[in-house]
Amino acid sequence: MAQSRIDAARARARGAKLGLGTLAVVVVGTAFVGVKSHAAGHTKHRARALAAPPSFEQAVRRSALAGGQIAPPVQPPPIVTSTS
Amino acid sequence: MNVHRFRAMGCDVVLAGGDPAAVASVFERWEEAFSLFRPSSEIARVNAAASPALAVSPFLASTLQIALDVAADTDGLVVPALGEVRLRGGVLSRPPGVQLDLNGVVKALAVDEAAARLAGPGFVSCGGDLAVRGPVDVGLPGGGAVLVVEGGLATSGTATRGRHLLDPRTGEPSDSPWSQVTVSGSTCLAADVAAKAAYLLGHDGPAWLDARGMPGRFVDEDGSVMCNAAWDGSLVCT
Numbered sequence A: 001m002a003q004s005r006i007d008a009a010r011a012r013a014r015g016a017k018l019g020l021g022t023l024a025v026v027v028v029g030t031a032f033v034g035v036k037s038h039a040a041g042h043t044k045h046r047a048r049a050l051a052a053p054p055s056f057e058q059a060v061r062r063s064a065l066a067g068g069q070i071a072p073p074v075q076p077p078p079i080v081t082s083t084s
Numbered sequence B: 001m002n003v004h005r006f007r008a009m010g011c012d013v014v015l016a017g018g019d020p021a022a023v024a025s026v027f028e029r030w031e032e033a034f035s036l037f038r039p040s041s042e043i044a045r046v047n048a049a050a051s052p053a054l055a056v057s058p059f060l061a062s063t064l065q066i067a068l069d070v071a072a073d074t075d076g077l078v079v080p081a082l083g084e085v086r087l088r089g090g091v092l093s094r095p096p097g098v099q100l101d102l103n104g105v106v107k108a109l110a111v112d113e114a115a116a117r118l119a120g121p122g123f124v125s126c127g128g129d130l131a132v133r134g135p136v137d138v139g140l141p142g143g144g145a146v147l148v149v150e151g152g153l154a155t156s157g158t159a160t161r162g163r164h165l166l167d168p169r170t171g172e173p174s175d176s177p178w179s180q181v182t183v184s185g186s187t188c189l190a191a192d193v194a195a196k197a198a199y200l201l202g203h204d205g206p207a208w209l210d211a212r213g214m215p216g217r218f219v220d221e222d223g224s225v226m227c228n229a230a231w232d233g234s235l236v237c238t
Helices: A002-038 A054-062 B020-034 B042-048 B058-073 B103-116 B188-200 B202-211
Strands: A069-071 B003-008 B011-016 B053-055 B086-088 B091-093 B122-126 B129-133 B136-139 B145-157 B178-185 B216-220 B225-227
Touching (some): B003 B020, B011 B020, B020 B042, B020 B058, B020 B103, B058 B086, B058 B091, B058 B103, B103 B122, B129 B136, B129 B188, B145 B188, B178 B202, B188 B202, B188 B216, B202 B216
Antiparallel strands (some): B003 B011, B011 B122, B053 B091, B086 B091, B122 B129, B129 B145, B145 B178, B178 B216, B216 B225
16 A cells, blocks of 8 residues: 555656656747747857858859950940049 | 949949949948958958968958969969968968958959949949949040940059059069050959059050950050050940
């Protein structure tokens, strides 16, 4: 009789530990996701390098030292090229 | 065509066909990383570092790689440093005391990127070097004009800042016979680099440009104008 009461108490303790553990995981997980998506200072997407777009760099490299297209002027120019 | 102006990189930036604030933000990003006059810029911090090998940002690495490609394309006439610079796996190495200067490519790259972001037809110019989206008439040094149909147009020389272009072959200011060299390129970068190289090459400049199919217009110290065959093939040289 005494043994069965002890077993029952142990079962209740196991259940309580499992419930508390599960609750802790849920609370921490929810808080983590919430902070990640709302709090200032946490990145909300993958960080990108501070640089020109890769497509731009590829275009610039492809056209290195190639001639442009020019033609006779058609109207007064809005801009002037000069030494810099 | 509404024309907007602001200052960046020590030059007047002139643009049409786009949002001035968006263009300004492009120039600010390049300047923030590559200005030699901002102690906080990455290039200033790299130059101040004593270490012969440094890990650099992807932005600096990709820009330096473009500058090294340009140096190879111009046989060492337009270089990122007066000394050997190596870049491998994002790590920059150089002999002690060698300073990086990417001004030879950064301004033109900023112009090209800003022009690529224009919403429609227009142009972006910084200090007279420009890139277009759609045909734009452009005035030339000493008079005359040209319709830039596609790409960029840049002028190098001594007219504005005197003999400021160093010849990497001698380490001294160039004694080029030209006062201004204007080149049409597929991009502002191509035009700017080719104009510098053609200026430094002196009397060999016109043929060097022709070998690459790049139109060039040369003004000498007396104000006389001559053009290479590629330019003459597109319009009358004036």
